[in-house]
Amino acid sequence: MRRRALLVSGALASLASVILRGVGFGRESAPRTGPRAGYFPNAILRTHENKPVRFYDDLIKGKVVLINFMYTNCDGLCPRQTANLAAVQRALGDRVGRDIFMYSITLKPEEDTPKVLQEYAKSNGVKPGWLFLTGKPEDVEKLRRKLGFVDPDPTVDKDKSQHIGVVLYGNEALDRWAACPALTDPTEIVRYVLWMEPKNKQAAD
Amino acid sequence: MLSRREWIKEGLWSIPAFHYGLGTLLNRRISNEDDKVTSPPTRPFVVELPIPPVAQAIQKLDPAPDPAAHQRYSEFPPRVFYEIHQKEAKHSFHPDLPENLTWGFDGIFPGPTFHARYGEPIIARFYNDLPANHVGFGIPETSTHLHNAHTASESDGFPTDFFFSGQCKDNHYPNIYAGGDPREALGTLWYHDHRVDFTTQNVYKGLVGFYLLFDELDSGHEEDWNPGLGLPSGDFDVPLAFADKAFTPDGQVFFDAFNFDGILGDKFTVNGVIQPFFKVARRKYRFRLLDAGPSRFYQFFLSKDEPGKTSELFTLIANDGNLLPAPLAVQSVELGVANRMDVIIDFSNYKIGDQLFLENRLEQTSGRGPTGKIPIGDAILRFDVDRDAADHSRIPSKLRELPPINLSEVVTERRWVFERSQGAWAVNGKFFNVNEIRANPEQGTAEIWTLKNGGGGWSHPIHIHMEEFQILTRNGEPPAPHEVSRKDVVNLGPGDEVRIFIRFRDWVGRYPTHCHNTVHEDHAMMFRWDVTGRNGENPPSPRVFGTRILP
Numbered sequence: 157m158r159r160r161a162l163l164v165s166g167a168l169a170s171l172a173s174v175i176l177r178g179v180g181f182g183r184e185s186a187p188r189t190g191p192r193a194g195y196f197p198n199a200i201l202r203t204h205e206n207k208p209v210r211f212y213d214d215l216i217k218g219k220v221v222l223i224n225f226m227y228t229n230c231d232g233l234c235p236r237q238t239a240n241l242a243a244v245q246r247a248l249g250d251r252v253g254r255d256i257f258m259y260s261i262t263l264k265p266e267e268d269t270p271k272v273l274q275e276y277a278k279s280n281g282v283k284p285g286w287l288f289l290t291g292k293p294e295d296v297e298k299l300r301r302k303l304g305f306v307d308p309d310p311t312v313d314k315d316k317s318q319h320i321g322v323v324l325y326g327n328e329a330l331d332r333w334a335a336c337p338a339l340t341d342p343t344e345i346v347r348y349v350l351w352m353e354p355k356n357k358q359a360a361d
Numbered sequence: 362m363l364s365r366r367e368w369i370k371e372g373l374w375s376i377p378a379f380h381y382g383l384g385t386l387l388n389r390r391i392s393n394e395d396d397k398v399t400s401p402p403t404r405p406f407v408v409e410l411p412i413p414p415v416a417q418a419i420q421k422l423d424p425a426p427d428p429a430a431h432q433r434y435s436e437f438p439p440r441v442f443y444e445i446h447q448k449e450a451k452h453s454f455h456p457d458l459p460e461n462l463t464w465g466f467d468g469i470f471p472g473p474t475f476h477a478r479y480g481e482p483i484i485a486r487f488y489n490d491l492p493a494n495h496v497g498f499g500i501p502e503t504s505t506h507l508h509n510a511h512t513a514s515e516s517d518g519f520p521t522d523f524f525f526s527g528q529c530k531d532n533h534y535p536n537i538y539a540g541g542d543p544r545e546a547l548g549t550l551w552y553h554d555h556r557v558d559f560t561t562q563n564v565y566k567g568l569v570g571f572y573l574l575f576d577e578l579d580s581g582h583e584e585d586w587n588p589g590l591g592l593p594s595g596d597f598d599v600p601l602a603f604a605d606k607a608f609t610p611d612g613q614v615f616f617d618a619f620n621f622d623g624i625l626g627d628k629f630t631v632n633g634v635i636q637p638f639f640k641v642a643r644r645k646y647r648f649r650l651l652d653a654g655p656s657r658f659y660q661f662f663l664s665k666d667e668p669g670k671t672s673e674l675f676t677l678i679a680n681d682g683n684l685l686p687a688p689l690a691v692q693s694v695e696l697g698v699a700n701r702m703d704v705i706i707d708f709s710n711y712k713i714g715d716q717l718f719l720e721n722r723l724e725q726t727s728g729r730g731p732t733g734k735i736p737i738g739d740a741i742l743r744f745d746v747d748r749d750a751a752d753h754s755r756i757p758s759k760l761r762e763l764p765p766i767n768l769s770e771v772v773t774e775r776r777w778v779f780e781r782s783q784g785a786w787a788v789n790g791k792f793f794n795v796n797e798i799r800a801n802p803e804q805g806t807a808e809i810w811t812l813k814n815g816g817g818g819w820s821h822p823i824h825i826h827m828e829e830f831q832i833l834t835r836n837g838e839p840p841a842p843h844e845v846s847r848k849d850v851v852n853l854g855p856g857d858e859v860r861i862f863i864r865f866r867d868w869v870g871r872y873p874t875h876c877h878n879t880v881h882e883d884h885a886m887m888f889r890w891d892v893t894g895r896n897g898e899n900p901p902s903p904r905v906f907g908t909r910i911l912p
């Protein structure tokens with residue numbers, strides 16, 4: 157599984173746009189396998205490097221991932237969370253981008269263009285392997301609901317600031333998913349993410 | 362949640378909107394509407410109620426337990442040994458559905474029932490034989506918690522003390538009264554997985570079982586009226602674990618991994634099967650009701666002849682597994698997640714051929730908690746009165762005295778607010794962090810804790826490990842009669858504020874307090890507190906035995 161993740165990530169880093177062109181950009185009918193192939197949309201998003209990516213095929217399939225929602229024009233929690241996740245990225249070191257992937261999806265795709273996201277990523281010391289993502293508002297909304305960032309109270313649900321506090325972590329190959337607050341102690345988030353790979357011999361503490 | 366008095370006052374209890382839960386569903390919402398799941402239809406009352414088998418002790422453990430791994434081991438040397446294997450196995454929820462692969466203690470859901478006695482310390486060795494590369498919900502890493510047990514920290518199943526497939530761990534259950542006081546006796550306990558962030562999934566997968574604790578008073582022998590209480594025993598002492606589940610159209614258990622509010626199912630299982638029937642004799646039975654979660658609240662009524670028709674009286678004898686000072690005649694019992702309520706139903710009031718329905722009349726449409734309405738009810742278990750039988754049991758007018766609340770022992774007051782925070786769940790504004798000790802009570806002292814619902818219309822059943830508490834006030838008022846009890850889970854409805862008296866005796870080390878809507882718990886509504894010994898004693902580290910080769 158690790159070897160496959162490595163290959164996919166290598167492709168992502170350098171060849172994503174080529175691959176997409178190869179399969180026909182805008183088509184969602186590429187072959188999809190994996191436990192959540194039928195669940196996650198394959199919507200096309202754009203990274204802060206302005207590369208098109210398909211949500212399921214390119215970002216999720218077979219990978220260990222961390223996913224959260226944010227928006228750049230947010231003076232409340234987002235900066236603290238982004239800083240916290242940057243600490244997570246530093247602690248995970250070069251595993252991020254190799255076999256662990258981090259995704260931050262904007263809740264305000266109209267404002268957060270790839271360019272805006274790129275500046276935001278740069279100013280937050282974001283390194284490779286952590287993508288900031290934008291897309292069509294309806295795609296982002298669908299993703300938000302699919303990923304469970306919702307509130308049963310419609311008024312609360314409309315308030316975007318209510319959906320930025322949680323980071324989802326999982327391993328799609330094992331269909332293993334959990335979530336924790338994005339402001340959890342970064343060393344704990346790192347432990348949680350590393351627990352996502354099956355292992356028999358590691359002690360819990 | 363409405364009290365019974367309020368139900369009656371509101372006239373709600375007479376609303377006759379009922380159905381048998383024939384696959385139409387209600388009371389269910391998942392995080393995204395397009396993925397809404399309605400379980401396939403199942404015929405009600407075609408499966409007989411299964412009773413989990415009693416766990417069988419073994420002669421000795423090999424290798425022998427390590428005395429250095431446990432607090433006060435030499436004071437409470439184990440006399441009874443168990444080996445329990447957590448494993449995957451086929452399970453039938455209902456003949457109208459295909460078999461499912463569930464996880465269970467000894468491969469069954471619910472697991473075997475421990476029959477334990479005060480004065481007989483136990484070592485239970487829990488093996489994790491779950492599939493290491495499991496795909497799907499549930500994580501094959503477990504930490505077995507004996508809910509309500511007065512145990513040392515290293516045997517408590519702390520959320521991060523989990524162990525992996527191929528490993529095993531010994532839990533020492535000394536079966537001692539807190540402070541040596543028989544008034545602190547526990548009765549109906551349950552064991553379940555507590556793996557941090559994955560408790561909901563692993564419990565939903567089936568890692569649940571009962572642990573019954575007997576002593577001189579609650580002796581487990583109904584003929585014993587002195588010193589025993591003579592409560593219904595043996596085949597007439599029946600544990601009932603309630604768990605709601607959802608199923609995919611092809612009949613596999615459905616778990617919504619992308620829901621941080623609470624998980625509801627449209628199928629109601631009792632002891633692992635959907636809507637069973639139970640043949641009963643014309644005599645008294647003790648039922649030990651457990652809300653095994655993950656997120657549903659129940660208010661159970663008993664109706665004769667057909668669902669929703671009558672509200673029969675029955676007798677509440679224990680709250681959270683603890684015998685009340687005296688029995689209470691009730692028309693309903695309420696359970697939040699992890700609550701236990703022991704009731705006695707006397708079927709000698711009915712004729713052979715009569716049918717009675719245990720039904721839930723509390724509406725809940727999301728993880729938020731009950732709406733307080735009862736527009737619809739669910740008949741979950743049918744009792745078929747089919748024979749006469751001898752009955753040597755009784756319901757004595759006094760059960761177990763409560764230990765006194767001595768406020769002069771109180772050294773500290775603490776306030777804990779349970780609140781929603783940015784789509785997750787916090788206590789006093791903070792998320793669970795295993796490394797952060799949020800309270801440090803000293804062994805042998807008592808404290809007053811105020812547990813406050815942080816708002817938003819959510820309900821939270823709050824559970825405190827290690828030692829039980831008593832409620833001083835609920836919203837400034839003395840507790841209702843059924844809450845004049847020792848407790849380990851207190852329900853905080855919207856706006857509720859509950860003050861409790863709690864002692865910290867016998868053990869040192871770390872313990873959690875958390876919401877037992879386990880979806881809230883898994884999304885950080887939990888905190889760690891450590892009991893410090895008077896002389897600064899430290900507990901031994903939890904000891905996990907090495908990797909075995911699984912067959």
Ligand SMILES: [Cu+2]
Nearest residue numbers: 821876878881
């Ligand atoms: Cu809660």
